[in-house]
Amino acid sequence: MSTANVKQLDTHPLVELKNLSISFGGIKAVDDASMELHAGEVVGLLGHNGAGKSTLIKILSGAYPRESGEIFIDGNKATINNPRDAKAYGIETIYQTLAVADNVDAAANLYLGRELQTAWGTLDDVAMEAEARKVMGRLNPNFQRFKEPVKKLSGGQRQSVAIARAILFNARILIMDEPTAALGPQETAQVAELIHQLKKEGIGIFLISHDIHDVFDLADRVTVMKNGQIVGHAKTDDVTKDEVLGMIILGKCPENAIPGPGAMKPE
Amino acid sequence: MSENPANKGPALAENEGAFTKFLRATEIDSRLLGMVGALLLIWIGFHLYGGLVKGFAAFLTPRNLWNLSVQTASIGVMATGMVLVIVTRHIDLSVGSVLGFCAMFMAIMQVWILPDILGLGHPMIWVIAVLSGILVGAIIGAFHGYLIAYLGIPAFIVTLGGLLVWRGAAFMLARGETISPVDQTFAKLGGGPYGAIGETASWMVGILACIGILFSLWQSRRQRLRFQFPTRPMWAEAFLAIVGCSLVIGFVLLVNSHPWPKGIVKKEIAAGNLEPGTDLFISHGFAIPVLIMLGVGIAMTFLATRTRFGRYVFAIGGNPEAAELAGINVRWVTLKIFALMGALTGLSAVIASARLNSATNALGTFDELYVIAAAVIGGTSLAGGLGTIYGAILGAVVMQSLQTGMVLIGFDAAIQQMVVGTVLVLAVFLDTLYRRRSN
Numbered sequence: 001m002s003t004a005n006v007k008q009l010d011t012h013p014l015v016e017l018k019n020l021s022i023s024f025g026g027i028k029a030v031d032d033a034s035m036e037l038h039a040g041e042v043v044g045l046l047g048h049n050g051a052g053k054s055t056l057i058k059i060l061s062g063a064y065p066r067e068s069g070e071i072f073i074d075g076n077k078a079t080i081n082n083p084r085d086a087k088a089y090g091i092e093t094i095y096q097t098l099a100v101a102d103n104v105d106a107a108a109n110l111y112l113g114r115e116l117q118t119a120w121g122t123l124d125d126v127a128m129e130a131e132a133r134k135v136m137g138r139l140n141p142n143f144q145r146f147k148e149p150v151k152k153l154s155g156g157q158r159q160s161v162a163i164a165r166a167i168l169f170n171a172r173i174l175i176m177d178e179p180t181a182a183l184g185p186q187e188t189a190q191v192a193e194l195i196h197q198l199k200k201e202g203i204g205i206f207l208i209s210h211d212i213h214d215v216f217d218l219a220d221r222v223t224v225m226k227n228g229q230i231v232g233h234a235k236t237d238d239v240t241k242d243e244v245l246g247m248i249i250l251g252k253c254p255e256n257a258i259p260g261p262g263a264m265k266p267e
Numbered sequence: 268m269s270e271n272p273a274n275k276g277p278a279l280a281e282n283e284g285a286f287t288k289f290l291r292a293t294e295i296d297s298r299l300l301g302m303v304g305a306l307l308l309i310w311i312g313f314h315l316y317g318g319l320v321k322g323f324a325a326f327l328t329p330r331n332l333w334n335l336s337v338q339t340a341s342i343g344v345m346a347t348g349m350v351l352v353i354v355t356r357h358i359d360l361s362v363g364s365v366l367g368f369c370a371m372f373m374a375i376m377q378v379w380i381l382p383d384i385l386g387l388g389h390p391m392i393w394v395i396a397v398l399s400g401i402l403v404g405a406i407i408g409a410f411h412g413y414l415i416a417y418l419g420i421p422a423f424i425v426t427l428g429g430l431l432v433w434r435g436a437a438f439m440l441a442r443g444e445t446i447s448p449v450d451q452t453f454a455k456l457g458g459g460p461y462g463a464i465g466e467t468a469s470w471m472v473g474i475l476a477c478i479g480i481l482f483s484l485w486q487s488r489r490q491r492l493r494f495q496f497p498t499r500p501m502w503a504e505a506f507l508a509i510v511g512c513s514l515v516i517g518f519v520l521l522v523n524s525h526p527w528p529k530g531i532v533k534k535e536i537a538a539g540n541l542e543p544g545t546d547l548f549i550s551h552g553f554a555i556p557v558l559i560m561l562g563v564g565i566a567m568t569f570l571a572t573r574t575r576f577g578r579y580v581f582a583i584g585g586n587p588e589a590a591e592l593a594g595i596n597v598r599w600v601t602l603k604i605f606a607l608m609g610a611l612t613g614l615s616a617v618i619a620s621a622r623l624n625s626a627t628n629a630l631g632t633f634d635e636l637y638v639i640a641a642a643v644i645g646g647t648s649l650a651g652g653l654g655t656i657y658g659a660i661l662g663a664v665v666m667q668s669l670q671t672g673m674v675l676i677g678f679d680a681a682i683q684q685m686v687v688g689t690v691l692v693l694a695v696f697l698d699t700l701y702r703r704r705s706n
Contacts, residue, residue, distance in 0.1 A: 063591075063592055084596070099592045101585035101652075104581055113590075122569075122573040123573050123574060126494050129494070
């Protein structure tokens, strides 16, 4: 993506979520949540387990249908009813559960749902494996186990497969749900480097994590959720880690942050 | 790089035995070897038991093996479809009843309906009957698939209902009558002296198959070289080519050494269809149902391993949630799998009713159990995600070999059932052990 293009997109946010809500069995998992993401920006989405981060993001990736609210992409209203729709908008997701098919190999997972085909309409496994070798070489140069089912790989290797799948198709919007949860320190550093690189390419990234340190190093802005509601949004430069912790734990919004509907009311 | 096997993992090569090295170089699945070994054991066992205890070793004779191949066809065709069903963590208990219904439908078409419209013995009767039977099977299967995928009723329940419904429907179609005889050309699809292709054509098929084996080996090697992937060493390629072609030629020799019964040859001479004084040894050659099964096996292997549809089937079996999140339309694929299962059941109905030269109410009873057993013995995992088409066909051969063998050595029907049941459980147990060790 060219820089001119990025600037033009900047007039509209790349993604704008407006007043999204969803409930499961009477409990509001996401309640009137709004947030936005610009091209080349990393937004950290923070909160306790069960705060609604993953659920909110699954609405954007098409895994859950929204009950109310709207999604805008490049300022245009988007219709996202299933994962296929989301992918058509250039939204790629790395799920916390990794969501890989354990019984097939890395190349088959990378291209799942978008297989390369030969002129006769058959699977072009050799070409897919060749591409897989390229992209995996970028992420994890030591990776060699292309012929084995993914279930035989280590946690870090499976994670690389999940990440490779998301970046293989020139995503414009990348959702990373706890991308470093299964990784060792060296692999975590690789993911951080990758995020910097993708940012430079003008990709917008939602980074979901409950590890505040990870997010502070990587994100331009943070959005904090609590009990399904947005507590507030802040630039990472304007707030301290302690203040963000206060947002996560107490729902207390500091002065430099923009409060959301979930912020603790001043007494 | 290809001539030097040491290129492939030299670090590992030192520690492994010659046999492991051999398996690695030829890329032969050790499970396949185990299955072939078990099959040979069954065959030789029955042959020796017959020879030593009963004084009549009848198993490893051209006649018996030829019959065995024909008897396997119907179950084998359905087992290839059952692999896809079980791989996606479903089950189809209705295939036996659907087979009965399709057979009854086709028999009514060609005996009651089409002769009135087209005239008795019209050459298109068998074509229309076969196509309509396969179509009816596909529609029934698609209906089951719809109930399972879109209404969320478990496959076990839908097809258990189908087991009863379609058996009853087959009875209602013909008010319980047996319909016979079927169209003459249709009957050839079930095998028998007239339903086999003869010596010369069998050689042609065999030669084509050998060319196919050589071509696919060459093609896969060329593809690997194109992307500079490791190739098999040359001796392994040669080994695979020789073994593959030998098996094909052996099969051709076998089916060609089973002659027509003398009575039929004499009848044909008397009827003036054969020259008087013809050699009384006329080879059967490949039976048509066997060729149908092999054709289905190749087509289904292609579908399962070389197409998107096949890739989706296995991905859904491995992790349905991941498949959905990857953008696969899981429901639509599920519906298609059951429709395909239904179409294959329709094709099996053709073979089964043609072989009997009639359609009865009981046709296909208990077939579902044999089909599921064949798929499972062939290595299809009930937990989903694993299974092969060739395995299922081999599984069908194993099941049929047990049946035939026990008939030949004179076991009671009661004991036959007990043995088949025990073997099924044992096979799955061994498979579980194998998987646990290979993990």
